[in-house]
Amino acid sequence: MRLRWSRQHVVLRHPFTIARSSTTAKQTLLVELEHEGIVGLGEAVPTNYYGQTIDSSEAALEGISRWLGDDPFQLERILSRCVERFDDQLAAVSAVDSALHDWIGKRLGVPVWRLLGLDPARVPVSSFTIGIDDPDAIETKAVEAQDYPILKVKVGTAQDEEILAAVRRVAPHKTLRVDANAGWSIHNAAERIRAVSRFGIELVEQPIPPGEPDALRGLRNLGIAPIVADESCIRPADVLPLAGCVDGINIKMSKCGGIRQALRMIHLARACGLKVMIGCMLESSVGIAQAAQLAPLADWIDLDGHLLLENDPFEGMGGAGGRLTLTDRPGLGVTRRPASQD
Ligand code: MG
Numbered sequence: 249m250r251l252r253w254s255r256q257h258v259v260l261r262h263p264f265t266i267a268r269s270s271t272t273a274k275q276t277l278l279v280e281l282e283h284e285g286i287v288g289l290g291e292a293v294p295t296n297y298y299g300q301t302i303d304s305s306e307a308a309l310e311g312i313s314r315w316l317g318d319d320p321f322q323l324e325r326i327l328s329r330c331v332e333r334f335d336d337q338l339a340a341v342s343a344v345d346s347a348l349h350d351w352i353g354k355r356l357g358v359p360v361w362r363l364l365g366l367d368p369a370r371v372p373v374s375s376f377t378i379g380i381d382d383p384d385a386i387e388t389k390a391v392e393a394q395d396y397p398i399l400k401v402k403v404g405t406a407q408d409e410e411i412l413a414a415v416r417r418v419a420p421h422k423t424l425r426v427d428a429n430a431g432w433s434i435h436n437a438a439e440r441i442r443a444v445s446r447f448g449i450e451l452v453e454q455p456i457p458p459g460e461p462d463a464l465r466g467l468r469n470l471g472i473a474p475i476v477a478d479e480s481c482i483r484p485a486d487v488l489p490l491a492g493c494v495d496g497i498n499i500k501m502s503k504c505g506g507i508r509q510a511l512r513m514i515h516l517a518r519a520c521g522l523k524v525m526i527g528c529m530l531e532s533s534v535g536i537a538q539a540a541q542l543a544p545l546a547d548w549i550d551l552d553g554h555l556l557l558e559n560d561p562f563e564g565m566g567g568a569g570g571r572l573t574l575t576d577r578p579g580l581g582v583t584r585r586p587a588s589q590d
Contacts, residue, residue, distance in 0.1 A: 249283040249320060251313040251344070253292070255302060258532055259558040262389070265380040267404030267431025268297070275302050276531055279309065281347035283320055288351025289580060290343035291535035293502040298482065300339045308340035320351045327508050338483065338505035345506025346538040346580065353579030360507070360541040361574050368574035370544035374551045375400040375425055376570060383407065383414040390418045395569045398423040400550055403444060404431015412447040427453035430479050434463040438470055445472045451548075453498060454478040465493040476525055484509060487516040496523030496547065501539045502531070514545050528553040533562035537580035540565060540572050561585055
């Protein structure tokens with residue numbers, strides 16, 4: 249097997265701001281695994297918050313490429329070794345996981361969701377994310393998102409109520425989820441949850457910084473809104489300690505290491521009564537397609553990263569109105585977008 253990678257520069261339609269950072273463009277790595285004339289695709293989406301950079305991802309891929317072997321069907325052996333060796337570089341591991349699954353699907357002529365035994369009719373409608381901004385701009389964004397029935401609103405600011413009021417002015421009846429991205433504290437989170445719940449919300453994601461399971465349990469026990477862990481729940485080992493502390497976990501490919509690691513997390517979550525969200529980073533349709541293969545197993549999905557881009561190099565996932573398409577195309581079902589004629 250030959251592994252190669254190249255940097256993809258993706259530009260956002262609007263600057264994207266969450267409680268701790270703001271982004272206008274970013275680099276991801278397109279990973280291609282070639283064997284017997286078939287190319288499997290993956291995308292590494294490194295996140296500084298998890299100690300990953302483009303450089304560290306490339307270094308991990310360099311290491312992995314040396315011992316991939318010559319049988320892409322050896323998923324367990326290859327990916328277990330990847331996780332063992334690069335547990336701190338799971339974005340790179342996820343890209344290899346994706347490329348292997350895409351390759352196998354293409355080799356067998358079946359989509360990955362079918363290899364996994366899943367039902368494409370069970371894909372939930374995805375939320376569409378509204379990043380932090382001033383209330384006037386938020387109102388404009390909420391109007392632009394009129395086709396999406398579920399909005400995820402980023403909070404964790406001094407203006408959370410103004411932001412939600414702006415969204416509610418133009419979307420009075422939509423399902424709203426809020427994500428504080430660890431932007432509240434253990435001292436004010438209960439009061440903040442009470443305040444945002446006045447706007448009618450379905451759930452609260454990551455209210456406080458990770459590492460405070462008892463505080464999460466206290467917020468859950470308020471009984472105001474379901475609590476979903478994101479930054480607190482990176483890899484399979486993080487799931488069981490959160491049982492009873494939260495209502496659900498947000499699983500992301502680049503955070504956990506891909507489809508195989510995500511399946512472990514989903515099984516653990518189900519075994520202890522946790523709900524499952526499948527989410528994403530700002531990434532192209534390659535990364536979104538990998539996550540979407542597991543969407544039939546989720547209660548909630550937040551797979552809109554590709555829709556926030558100005559220049560997604562790939563296509564095939566759909567996403568209009570929050571409806572992702574799992575097609576019968578083999579592998580991940582994404583292809584490179586034809587070069588623009590102008
Ligand atoms: Mg989140």
